Amino acid sequence: MLQTLSVFFLLAALAKNLVGASPxxxxxxxxVAPLGKSLKRRALSPSNIPLADFFKGTDLQWFGNITVGTPPQDVTVVFDTGSSTLEFASAYCFSVGTLCSTCASQIQFDSSSSSTFVDGGRTSTITFATGVGVDPVVGDNYQLHLRSATDTVSVGGLSSPNVSLFLITEQTPTFDIDPFSGIQGMGARAQGFFAALIAGGLPSLFGLFLTPLSVGNAELTIGGIDExxxxxxxxxxxxxxxxxxxxxxxxxxxxxxxxxxxxxxxxxxxxxxxxxxxxxxxxxxxxxxxxxxxxxxxxxxxxxxxxxxxxxxxxxxxxxxxxxxxxxxxxxxxxxxxxxxxxxxxxxxxxxxxxxxxxxxxxxxxxxxxxxxxxxxxxxxxxxxxxxxx
Missing domain, CATH: 2.40.70.10 (Acid Proteases)
Known part of the structure; x- marks a missing residue:
């Protein structure tokens, strides 16, 4: 899911023409060289996170569980290589232009129940260039209103304190059908929880096994490769x-x-x-x-x-x-x-x-x-x- 506002991606210059054998x-x-020996010397080991497939007649999105806060609260997120930040539905979420909550089908994080939650107080809006499923993006129909914060985030049993994140306070109705609560950005420059884990000794890579629903067993491997x-x-x-x-x-x-x-x-x-x-x-x-x-x-x-x-x-x-x-x-x-x-x-x-x-x-x-x-x-x-x- 590609974000257009909040300055995430600029297209790189096209590389020179490559000449070689027929593809x-x-x-x-x-x-890549086997990771086994190097992993043993690391402070943190890789972890596998099972992923579910949002199907709706065709394979759309893969999402998994993380936990946020103290004590930990479950939050479901798409692990999205097209963005870089963590944002998820909160108890303050409601639909843009309405007075009723549209996050009712999603898990909503309750910041008041977390002893490690720190409100950042900064508000922002992000608009996505590509949507959640197969529906087209028209204007700002895929838009989230956010409030900044920090809290403890755990993924696959690997935990990082004071992670920068955003609470969804408003969202456009296009997000209402989602069975997941938010998005964990997994861009090419590590940020947030992933950057913290790398600083703690986790290998700086991840593997994705995004299988069709009919196959199942999709997973994300944080910090390694599942051969x-x-x-x-x-x-x-x-x-x-x-x-x-x-x-x-x-x-x-x-x-x-x-x-x-x-x-x-x-x-x-x-x-x-x-x-x-x-x-x-x-x-x-x-x-x-x-x-x-x-x-x-x-x-x-x-x-x-x-x-x-x-x-x-x-x-x-x-x-x-x-x-x-x-x-x-x-x-x-x-x-x-x-x-x-x-x-x-x-x-x-x-x-x-x-x-x-x-x-x-x-x-x-x-x-x-x-x-x-x-x-x-x-x-x-x-x-x-x-x-x-x-």
Whole structure:
């Protein structure tokens, strides 16, 4: 889930064109050195956090439990690589423009019950560039009003005191359906609880196993890699830029084995575990759709989205290969398979299915529709990302 206000991400300059062998489908190489010995010398050991999948007809978001306060209160959060801060529903939460609480289906943190809570007193507003599920962002329809604070935060049994956080005091109704209470940012620059744990000796990386609901057993590994969740080797690619966004340089995109001059262009792509769909510039989105079916057309009822008659979806091949370059200079592809093409019927027209690529000029991003097909490693300390087949 990508935040637009509150200064989080600036797109990095595009890297120089990379020249090499023809890409192969994730032939994974250059495994990171085994972590076992180094972990034994650390003050803190990795921890696995089970994740649940917000399904709603398609895989949308993965979320897990943290605790906040003394005594600890359970809070459910999306571990979001597209943002950097911790914010969650509080007992003060209500809907913008209404007098009634809209956090009734979410766990609400009660600051008055925590002896370690310190009110920061600063208020702010954040607006998200990408939403919680597959619904488009229109204006400020994904917006949170926040109040700053600090408290003790524990994740997977690893605890940090005096962590900076934000209480949600108002939210737009688009968040009302969420079964989770908030968002824990996991950007490329460690902040908050993760920075504190790293300072205490935890290895500065985490692994994500974002499985479809039908597979289950999704998990986040804080401070390490769970090798039982993937096969073969990990391939690592270097982070682009020095910002908080997880970004990799891509020399090209192909759809069903075909490309165009527009798609075969160097670009920087953000990896966002808090976003469900794929976002590209309008021209790029339409070039990709042209290689799938001319029947996929914009849906003016929901700007930025595209759709096609639901009964045509099974007839369409739609494998999307996005090429990256490993730290050894070898091209490799990350693939979004055809079964991700539809993200379900539009609410306004049940016979028209929304397709996964949204048009968003100025932003190129992949989310859960790609990540759930790979084990991913987010190496903050070495500023790189790793991928392995599952």
């Amino acid at each position: 192969q489908k994730v032939i994974l190489s250059s495994r 039982t969740n993937f096969s073969g080797n990990l391939t690592f690619a270097s982070q682009v830029g020095t910002g908080a966004a997880w970004e990799l340089s891509s020399p090209g995109i192909s759809v069903n084995g075909k490309t165009t001059s527009l798609l075969d262009t160097q670009r920087t792509i953000i990896f966002d575990s808090g976003t469900s769909n794929v976002l590209f510039d309008t021209d790029t989105a339409e070039a990709m759709y042209a290689l799938i079916s001319p029947d996929i057309q914009p849906n003016p009822a929901e700007p930025g989205t595209y759709g096609i008659a639901c009964d045509l979806i099974p007839t369409l091949p739609a494998d999307i290969d996005i090429t990256f370059t490993s730290q050894q200079g070898t091209p490799f592809n990350l693939t979004i398979p055809s079964n991700e093409l539809s993200v379900g019927p539009f609410a306004s027209n049940s016979s028209l299915c929304q397709t996964l690529i949204n048009a968003f000029d100025g932003l190129e991003l992949v989310g859960g529709s790609l990540l759930k097909h790979y084990y991913s490693v987010w190496d903050v300390g070495n500023q790189r990302m790793g991928f392995a087949a599952i």
